[in-house]
Amino acid sequence: MRLAAYAFAYRGMVVKQVRRFLRAWVQNLLPSVVTTVLFLVIFGHLIGRELGTMRGVDYADFILPGLIILAVATNAYSNVTLAFYGARLQRHIEELLVAPLPAWLIVAGFATGGVIRGLLAGALVALVAIPFTHLQLHHLAATLGIALISALLFALAGLLNGLYARSFDHTSVVATFVLTPLIYLGGLFYPVERMPEPWQSLAVLNPLYYMIEGFRYGLLGTGSFAWATTFWVLVGATLVVGGLAWALVARGVRIRT
Amino acid sequence: MTAAAIALQSVAKRYAGGRVGLANVDLEVPAGSFFGLLGPNGAGKTTLVGLLTTLVRADRGSIRVCGHDVATQAVAAKACMGVVPQEVNFNSFEPVGEIVEAQAAYYGLSPRRARERTGEVLEQAGLLDRREQSAWGLSGGMKRRLMIARALVHRPRVLLLDEPTAGVDLEGRHATWELLRGLNADGVTILLTTHYLEEAESLCDRLAILDQGGIVARGETGELLHGLNVQTLVLELNAPLDAAPVLEGLATRLVDAWTLEIDLPQGMEVNDLFDRLGGSGVRVAGLRNKRNRLESLFLQRIAKRADALQGAGA
Numbered sequence: 184m185r186l187a188a189y190a191f192a193y194r195g196m197v198v199k200q201v202r203r204f205l206r207a208w209v210q211n212l213l214p215s216v217v218t219t220v221l222f223l224v225i226f227g228h229l230i231g232r233e234l235g236t237m238r239g240v241d242y243a244d245f246i247l248p249g250l251i252i253l254a255v256a257t258n259a260y261s262n263v264t265l266a267f268y269g270a271r272l273q274r275h276i277e278e279l280l281v282a283p284l285p286a287w288l289i290v291a292g293f294a295t296g297g298v299i300r301g302l303l304a305g306a307l308v309a310l311v312a313i314p315f316t317h318l319q320l321h322h323l324a325a326t327l328g329i330a331l332i333s334a335l336l337f338a339l340a341g342l343l344n345g346l347y348a349r350s351f352d353h354t355s356v357v358a359t360f361v362l363t364p365l366i367y368l369g370g371l372f373y374p375v376e377r378m379p380e381p382w383q384s385l386a387v388l389n390p391l392y393y394m395i396e397g398f399r400y401g402l403l404g405t406g407s408f409a410w411a412t413t414f415w416v417l418v419g420a421t422l423v424v425g426g427l428a429w430a431l432v433a434r435g436v437r438i439r440t
Numbered sequence: 441m442t443a444a445a446i447a448l449q450s451v452a453k454r455y456a457g458g459r460v461g462l463a464n465v466d467l468e469v470p471a472g473s474f475f476g477l478l479g480p481n482g483a484g485k486t487t488l489v490g491l492l493t494t495l496v497r498a499d500r501g502s503i504r505v506c507g508h509d510v511a512t513q514a515v516a517a518k519a520c521m522g523v524v525p526q527e528v529n530f531n532s533f534e535p536v537g538e539i540v541e542a543q544a545a546y547y548g549l550s551p552r553r554a555r556e557r558t559g560e561v562l563e564q565a566g567l568l569d570r571r572e573q574s575a576w577g578l579s580g581g582m583k584r585r586l587m588i589a590r591a592l593v594h595r596p597r598v599l600l601l602d603e604p605t606a607g608v609d610l611e612g613r614h615a616t617w618e619l620l621r622g623l624n625a626d627g628v629t630i631l632l633t634t635h636y637l638e639e640a641e642s643l644c645d646r647l648a649i650l651d652q653g654g655i656v657a658r659g660e661t662g663e664l665l666h667g668l669n670v671q672t673l674v675l676e677l678n679a680p681l682d683a684a685p686v687l688e689g690l691a692t693r694l695v696d697a698w699t700l701e702i703d704l705p706q707g708m709e710v711n712d713l714f715d716r717l718g719g720s721g722v723r724v725a726g727l728r729n730k731r732n733r734l735e736s737l738f739l740q741r742i743a744k745r746a747d748a749l750q751g752a753g754a
Contacts, residue, residue: 185515188548195545195554202538203531274529278590281493282546283519440455440496 192284193292200296204262211262212304215254219308222250223315226372237374238405243316247309248399249371252333254308256366256394257358259301259334260341263293264354267345276438286433290342290425297338298331305330319402325410326401332417333394337362339424346428346437365391390420444504445471445598445629446492451501453487453653461487461496463653469631469646471597474624476644476661477633478738483650485633486526489602492631493523506597519547522596524587526603526633530575536562537571540590547594557593564619565589581612588619598629605639617643641665641734649741657741664737672730673710675700678723685720701730 204211227243237245270276279289312318320326340357348354368382369375369391375383386392397413400406432438446469453461462484469475479485490496491503494514503510508517530539537558544554562568565585570578578586584604591599601620605613613636620643624630634640640647641661648658657664680697690713691703700722704713710727717724 185548187550191548191550191554192546194551195542198545199534199538199542202534206533270531273531274525274527275531277493277495277525277529278543279546280495281518281521281523282543283515283548284546285515435497439494440490 188283189285189288192282193288193295196279196289196292197295197299200262200266200293201299203266204296204300211258211300212307215258215304216307216311219250219254220311220315222246223312227315238403240403240405241317244319244403245374245399246372247312247316247318248402249366249369249395250312251305251308251402252330252395252398253363253366253371255301255305255330255334256337256391257362258304259297260337260344260362261354261358262300263297263338263341264344264348264358266296267293267342268348268351268354271345271348271438280435280438287429290339290428290432293342293345294335294338294425294428297341298334301334301338302330305334319404321404322401322410324401325397325414328414329394329397329401329410329417332414332421333398336417336421336424339421339428342428343424343431346431362391365389366395369395371395390416393417443471443507444468445473445506446475446631447502447504448488448491449502451491451503452499453491453496454499460484460653462491462498465501465650465653465655467648467655467658469629471629472624472627473646474620474630474644475632476640476647477631477650478635478637478640478647478734479633479650480742482652484653485650486602487653488650489523489525489600489631489633492600493521494518519594520597522591522594522599524584524591524599524601524604526606528583528587530586530590532574532576534575535572536567536575536578536586539575539586540593543590544593549594554593557595561589561592564592566615581608584608585612585616588616592623596628598631599623601630601632603633603635605634605636613639637734637738647734649738651742656744657737661734665734671704673702673704673713674728674730675702675717675722675724676726678725681722685717685722687716687720690716 223243227241227246231242234242236242267276309318344354344357368386369389370386375386375392378386393413393416396406397410400410446467448465448467451462451465455461465488477485477488487496491498492505492510494510498511505517506520508520510517540558540561541554544557545551549557559568559571562571565588567582567585567589570582575583575586588601588604605616608616617639620630620632632640632644644661646659647661647664649656674695677698677700681694681700682697684692684694684700686692687702689705693701695701702713704710714724
């Protein structure tokens with residue numbers, strides 16, 4: 184009985200989150216698409232022609248997996264950050280807090296909204312890339328598995344940001360100054376093995392490097408290591424971040440007095 | 441004996457910075473009652489509602505709603521409550537119907553049932569024609585009614601209302617009163633905090649007055665009002681007076697030549713007063729209470745508390 188109630192509540196939260204980002208789809212989904220087209224035209228074609236191939240594929244094809252995972256991660260992250268911070272700011276988080284919902288369900292509702300937006304943005308980016316690249320699908324499970332777990336990890340991380348943000352400025356700080364640089368330095372535009380030391384060794388410490396390489400393997404069949412390793416590392420990170428988000432929401436940190 | 445829908449035992453809450461929210465409060469709200477919680481700003485009314493809904497955490501004490509402890513059985517306790525907060529707390533960019541439907545889902549209603557109930561409660565609140573409209577465009581009174589509709593969507597057994605008619609026009613306030621009376625008649629226990637004393641006197645069968653985190657008076661409304669030791673009557677005179685008449689044992693004040701105020705002590709009948717006024721040659725054209733009776737009680741209890749604190753400090 185309680186499970187059915189939780190299922191309806193979960194559905195209600197997810198529907199609300201999806202409606203929220205679809206209401207402003209131009210602002211929420213189009214920027215990733217426009218940025219990707221610009222990257223593919225400028226770097227992939229105009230500059231990429233001069234660069235030749237990388238790991239045996241055209242440069243535009245090489246950068247596409249990173250661009251897709253960039254869209255997935257940043258959209259999942261910012262969706263939950265803004266949704267949660269907005270709910271705190273306008274106090275409609277109270278709608279959830281006074282309802283008979285356990286903390287894990289509240290976390291799951293927000294995170295799922297982020298995952299859906301992340302995957303939708305990734306799919307749109309892949310779609311607009313078709314005319315500019317030779318889009319392939321080498322390993323379906325690796326592609327979907329890494330996209331899904333990456334979206335979930337970043338959605339949960341976005342919830343932590345939304346929980347601690349004190350102003351709208353704080354909702355974009357991590358995405359702008361931490362997330363995007365880590366993705367750019369994680370081998371999005373070049374194979375890490377071509378980087379000079381110490382950058383090559385440092386890249387190995389960047390968790391987003393594994394995400395990009397794993398996803399690249401899924402699409403192109405080229406990568407630095409087994410995709411399953413990447414997947415399980417991401418699962419571990421997701422459990423840690425998700426556990427932290429659950430604990431903070433359950434304790435009412437910054438949402439109860 | 442009626443079971444308590446809400447029971448607080450030795451509940452205390454102190455905020456960061458040392459401000460007292462509640463100080464060792466014991467309170468029982470019987471099932472089916474219409475309970476009014478009064479008090480000046482900062483008395484602890486909203487803290488008490490926050491503690492019941494778990495938005496505020498108690499430092500100590502036990503709080504039970506519908507027999508469930510809100511700390512250890514929060515899901516069960518919250519399932520039987522509907523909450524109308526003091527401040528608007530819905531997403532104003534969402535359509536009215538979506539706000540209510542989402543809340544129905546949070547309480548475990550199926551999508552079909554949520555849609556049906558949303559229609560029912562919006563109709564009850566007079567907002568059915570606004571269902572598809574963004575909540576942004578609603579007037580202040582409509583927003584309040586939307587929050588009441590949202591709180592009713594899962595048919596709560598206990599309804600908590602934190603100043604639900606603040607800023608609402610007279611017509612809207614009376615419409616809300618009718619709605620609440622109907623719910624209470626259907627068996628819903630209502631806990632209402634309000635600054636409008638005539639609202640509390642008109643609606644509530646039981647009252648508690650909070651001041652500085654403590655309860656200074658409680659009981660059945662009629663009983664409390666009967667306990668007033670003095671009420672001030674304002675008399676409109678048939679003929680002007682130069683000075684207030686001297687009546688033994690009664691305080692009289694001439695407001696102007698045509699208006700006389702008299703403090704009527706508890707136990708004295710108005711008939712006796714008229715006899716004595718007639719004996720002094722004072723002819724009365726009209727009579728009214730200077731204050732609403734509950735306002736008198738409220739001010740008396742708050743003043744008593746302030747005196748006690750001053751005495752303790754001296």
